[in-house]
Amino acid sequence: MKTRLTEMMGIKYPIVCGGMMRLAYPPLCAAISNAGGLGNLTAAMYEDRESFRDAIRETRHLTDRPFIVNVTLLPSIGVPDERYQMYFDTLAEEKVAAVEISGTPLNRYKDGVYFKKLKDAGVKLIHKVGSVRHGKSAEKAGYDAVFAAGVEEGGHPLNENVATTVLTPRMVEELTIPVITTGGMANGRSLAAALCLGAEGIMMASRFINTFECKVHxxxxxxxxxxxxxxxxxxxxxxxxxxxxxxxxxxxxxxxxxxxxxxxxxxxxxxxxxxxxxxxxxxxxxxxxxxxxxSIGLIHDVLTCKELLDGIVHDAEAILRNSLSRF
Ligand SMILES: Cc1cc2nc3c(=O)[nH]c(=O)nc-3n(C[C@H](O)[C@H](O)[C@H](O)COP(=O)(O)O)c2cc1C
Incomplete structure (x- = not known):
């Protein structure tokens, strides 16, 4: 399955894991990347440079495939500026494949110094946004793609409450950079639908909790x-x-x-x-x-990341093929 997302990131499947505080540690991140998707390492779980760098290196030890790092940029909730700057400096030095920014646009943070630093280091920047307006400003600022986050999503959906089914095609109408759908995505039907809506792939988070590599009770x-x-x-x-x-x-x-x-x-x-x-x-x-x-309504089992991703893509391909044969 080739899309602009798989081409841009050099991954097999157009499936990304979203940032997950307290869950998206190196073993889960690497398992998703090894299974052909784009695993996520969530920066907020690390408070100092050494532990953050160690986590990036541990992930690299577990996979030689690309992964994305989530930085939730919300200076207003009291995270010290030094910590954000440490994240961005380390991510640029380590030349990670991609960074997911949620919250404040990185181009507006500290006059865009870190946005430029990461771009210069060759890091792909993807902003998670809940409105066309924010998507357009991400494109204008030079982001490489956007996650179009509908109100169904876990975490912090924008309070405009637009559903994924409308937000995705609206973003596709207005933007030229790749749009990746998130919110409510969990199975092969989700992926097939997202592709039909014009997305280049999906991001899921809740569904990844019910994998054996996500170490929960x-x-x-x-x-x-x-x-x-x-x-x-x-x-x-x-x-x-x-x-x-x-x-x-x-x-x-x-x-x-x-x-x-x-x-x-x-x-x-x-x-x-x-x-x-x-x-x-x-x-x-x-x-x-x-x-x-x-999307928890679509979770019916616990699988390995490989079983989950292979199954989603297999089902999506079958659905798309069968739909065509109806006409
Ligand atoms: C347990 C959990 C923790 C999350 N933590 C973060 C976070 O720290 N930063 C962030 O940007 N998004 C966070 N999210 C949101 C996800 O990255 C993603 O946008 C959203 O969950 C997608 O919807 P889905 O869970 O229905 O797939 C979290 C989601 C979950 C389920």
Whole structure:
């Protein structure tokens, strides 16, 4: 399966893993790249230069294929500037294949110094955006591609709430750089549909949690299989940063706080990152933010990354072939 994404990144399948805080470590990243996709290493899990560089090198030790590094650029949430600068300096020095930027456009950060530095180092820059407007400014700034993130996605969908099915073809109408669909993508039907909508590939995150290489507690796998597409909620509009999370006790509490006009201080204890280890390593699915997307409705099993990616592409090709034979 060849698309502008596979050509640009030198990968077998047009399937990318999205940034996943506390989950997208080197073994998962490398397993996805080894399976023919583009694995993701998420920078925010590393606070100093040595551990970040070690993670990049560990990934390179586990795979000789390209991978992408996620940098969630949100200076307003209190991450020190030095840390972002350390990420960008290290990524340029290590000449990683690609960087996924979410949040602030990198070209607007520090007068675009790091944008230029990464481009000069030959790193492909892909911005995750939720509107055509943001897609157009990414193209104008010189990004190599965009992830078109629909409201179905886990993490932080833009509060304009445009669905993937409309956002993707709208981006394709307006941009010339490759558009990669994200939000609600999980199987062969998703990939076939994204290609029909004009995308050059898909990005998935939630689906990759239910792989054997994503080291989480057994209960996490079971819960994502059990829960359906209508069991995530949007939260956070009252604090200016919309997010999507699995409907659990913490999310119910957050929604109640928001409904009665409570502020960030009251919300934080329910979504704090420090709860992450209990969620992923102990399988406590009712406490804390579990940032999965509506795509959990399409998760029915646990597979290896290779089984997952081979299956998605096999099914997408069959669907596209069969659709043509109808006419
Ligand atoms: C557990 C989890 C953690 C995530 N953490 C981040 C993150 O740190 N930075 C980011 O830009 N996106 C993050 N995301 C969003 C994904 O990169 C991606 O945009 C989104 O999940 C795609 O939708 P899907 O999960 O339905 O495939 C996270 C998603 C999940 C499921």
């Amino acid at each position: 057994e209960k996490v796998y079971e819960e994502l299989i059990r829960r359906q597409e209508n069991e995530t909620v949007l939260y956070g509009n009252s604090i200016g940063l919309q997010g999507r999370g699995l409907l659990n006790d913490s999310m119910r509490e957050v929604l109640k706080i928001e409904a009665r006009g409570g502020g960030l201080e009251e919300i934080i204890p329910h979504i704090a990152g420090s709860l992450g280890d209990d969620i992923w390593q102990k399988g406590d699915m009712d406490t804390g933010l579990i940032a999965v997307g509506q």
